[in-house]
Amino acid sequence: MTPPKISSVRFDAAVRAMVNIGILKETTQRVLKNMLKLFDYKWEHIEADNYHALADAIFDDSDAEEGQKRQAKETNLDSDQCNKKLKTKQHSQNLTFKMHGNDNRAFAGAPLQQGQDMPPQTVYEGKRAHLRFPLIKQPHKDTSTADDTAITSSSVVTGIGQNSRDMCVIPHQLHIGADRPPHDVNDITKGEERLSIPIINEFGSGILPPRFHYISHNITLQEAYVNISLARIGDDNCCSDCFGDCLAQPLPCACATETGGEFVYTRDGLLKEKFLDTCISMLREPLKHPRFYCKICPHERRVIQANSDPSNTEVSHGPCKGHITRKFIKECWSKCGCTRNCGNRVVQRGITRHVQVFLTPGKKGWGLRSTEKLPRGAFICEYAGEILTNTELYDRTIQKTGKAKHTYPLILDADWGTEGVLKDEEALCLDATFYGNVARFINHRCFDANIIGIPVEIETPDHHYYHLAFFTTREVEPFEELTWDYGIDFDDVDHPIKAFKCHCGSEFCGDRSRISRSKSKGRVLG
Numbered sequence: 236m237t238p239p240k241i242s243s244v245r246f247d248a249a250v251r252a253m254v255n256i257g258i259l260k261e262t263t264q265r266v267l268k269n270m271l272k273l274f275d276y277k278w279e280h281i282e283a284d285n286y287h288a289l290a291d292a293i294f295d296d297s298d299a300e301e302g303q304k305r306q307a308k309e310t311n312l313d314s315d316q317c318n319k320k321l322k323t324k325q326h327s328q329n330l331t332f333k334m335h336g337n338d339n340r341a342f343a344g345a346p347l348q349q350g351q352d353m354p355p356q357t358v359y360e361g362k363r364a365h366l367r368f369p370l371i372k373q374p375h376k377d378t379s380t381a382d383d384t385a386i387t388s389s390s391v392v393t394g395i396g397q398n399s400r401d402m403c404v405i406p407h408q409l410h411i412g413a414d415r416p417p418h419d420v421n422d423i424t425k426g427e428e429r430l431s432i433p434i435i436n437e438f439g440s441g442i443l444p445p446r447f448h449y450i451s452h453n454i455t456l457q458e459a460y461v462n463i464s465l466a467r468i469g470d471d472n473c474c475s476d477c478f479g480d481c482l483a484q485p486l487p488c489a490c491a492t493e494t495g496g497e498f499v500y501t502r503d504g505l506l507k508e509k510f511l512d513t514c515i516s517m518l519r520e521p522l523k524h525p526r527f528y529c530k531i532c533p534h535e536r537r538v539i540q541a542n543s544d545p546s547n548t549e550v551s552h553g554p555c556k557g558h559i560t561r562k563f564i565k566e567c568w569s570k571c572g573c574t575r576n577c578g579n580r581v582v583q584r585g586i587t588r589h590v591q592v593f594l595t596p597g598k599k600g601w602g603l604r605s606t607e608k609l610p611r612g613a614f615i616c617e618y619a620g621e622i623l624t625n626t627e628l629y630d631r632t633i634q635k636t637g638k639a640k641h642t643y644p645l646i647l648d649a650d651w652g653t654e655g656v657l658k659d660e661e662a663l664c665l666d667a668t669f670y671g672n673v674a675r676f677i678n679h680r681c682f683d684a685n686i687i688g689i690p691v692e693i694e695t696p697d698h699h700y701y702h703l704a705f706f707t708t709r710e711v712e713p714f715e716e717l718t719w720d721y722g723i724d725f726d727d728v729d730h731p732i733k734a735f736k737c738h739c740g741s742e743f744c745g746d747r748s749r750i751s752r753s754k755s756k757g758r759v760l761g
């Protein structure tokens with residue numbers, strides 16, 4: 236009997252749904268064709284639960300085992316150790332769907348993140364189903380301090396614990412967010428911010444953003460050293476004699492010294508025009524501003540892998556391209572005498588504007604927008620994430636296979652000229668992949684973005700750590716997407732992190748040849 240004609244619309248929709256969770260098009264096409272045959276070309280079971288049966292079949296596919304073996308070989312493993320095979324399950328009409336309730340929504344939308352190069356699996360706790368990623372044992376690490384993003388450098392191969400399918404664990408694999416919690420669509424912050432921030436998907440596909448832990452303030456992963464101590468804040472760096480609102484006093488206090496003896500905020504809590512103009516000019520007209528050059532630039536760190544052994548690497552640094560001495564905001568803080576409502580404390584009070592995380596109509600994934608009209612110079616949010624050293628970030632990045640769709644690291648660009656040579660194990664970055672706030676949804680726009688990131692000093696005078704706060708560069712209309720210029724050099728073909736193809740829509744887009752150029756690389760966030 237000739238098989239019925241396969242609906243290309245349904246076929247393509249299924250492939251797209253799997254691409255969204257990081258599965259190769261070719262893999263989906265192959266497995267899907269087999270499933271269609273198995274189900275007599277009936278789509279119901281395949282499409283149910285956001286294609287969960289299809290995803291299940293792909294993860295159970297025997298070729299995935301081959302992929303595992305290949306990967307194990309590349310990392311010098313004995314392939315026999317990988318013979319706990321992914322069982323090729325017979326999917327039948329009686330197939331039971333493993334995901335229940337609403338939990339599948341997050342699964343359906345989750346793009347692969349850093350390190351998620353191994354197929355996730357469904358595990359159960361009571362009636363709840365979770366996606367779990369390959370776990371690695373950490374024999375050399377103090378597990379009391381390790382969180383679920385910890386990295387191992389072990390070469391031990393081990394199967395994963397109970398509830399697991401038989402999976403081979405690859406060394407140097409990041410144990411990523413196995414327990415990342417599901418989202419609350421009414422408030423992605425789950426009460427961490429003063430306002431609720433909903434998740435809006437106007438396309439009705441039931442897709443939600445990838446899971447992550449919402450944090451409103453930066454947290455340290457493990458090694459990053461941020462010296463926060465009251466003793467380090469000198470008298471000239473705080474205003475212990477102040478009272479009430481510093482902005483209401485006739486003269487600026489000591490906290491304004493860093494900004495030329497003037498506060499950067501107006502009494503309405505907006506950035507002053509002149510300060511904002513200078514910050515924008517530094518970004519858009521960098522050649523007009525003086526630069527300093529590091530002897531060894533953490534931005535230009537390159538790691539060369541001598542052979543297929545991931546531990547056999549050499550680190551070198553390309554020439555520094557120069558850093559602009561950026562303008563800092565200095566806010567009053569706990570050692571100051573003013574109140575928490577002092578006008579020189581804006582960023583530390585958190586988000587006050589009504590924003591939403593929304594699925595963009597284009598190819599950018601999720602984005603952030605405001606539901607209210609915003610004036611120029613308005614604070615939106617800071618970029619919150621895990622504070623990592625450059626070395627820790629590198630360890631994370633090396634886990635990537637290049638399939639990661641969205642990445643969220645931000646290298647803190649400060650103090651590298653003034654403190655001599657800042658070593659990689661001291662230079663800091665923020666990574667919002669696993670722990671982050673709404674800033675992780677802000678998409679890039681070349682040159683004329685409507686928000687700008689400005690460094691803010693709050694609890695430490697050290698400029699190698701700072702908060703990065705976003706302010707509007709102009710008036711923003713309600714429901715207009717908030718965009719930020721990541722500072723990507725789309726022509727930097729040597730950069731270790733591959734840039735996305737830019738769909739910012741700006742007439743000044745720097746990725747003009749994106750259609751013809753497939754090898755362009757650049758920083759993901761800068």
Ligand SMILES: C[S@@+](CC[C@H](N)C(=O)[O-])C[C@H]1O[C@@H](n2cnc3c(N)ncnc32)[C@H](O)[C@@H]1O
Pocket residue numbers: 444598599600601602640641642643674675676677678679680735736737738739740759
């Ligand atoms: C910080 S995330 C922004 C949130 C992301 N859209 C999401 O859905 O999670 C950065 C990623 O978003 C995507 N992105 C951001 N701006 C983009 C642009 N102008 N064009 C295409 N993709 C973009 C890229 O995949 C990039 O790696």
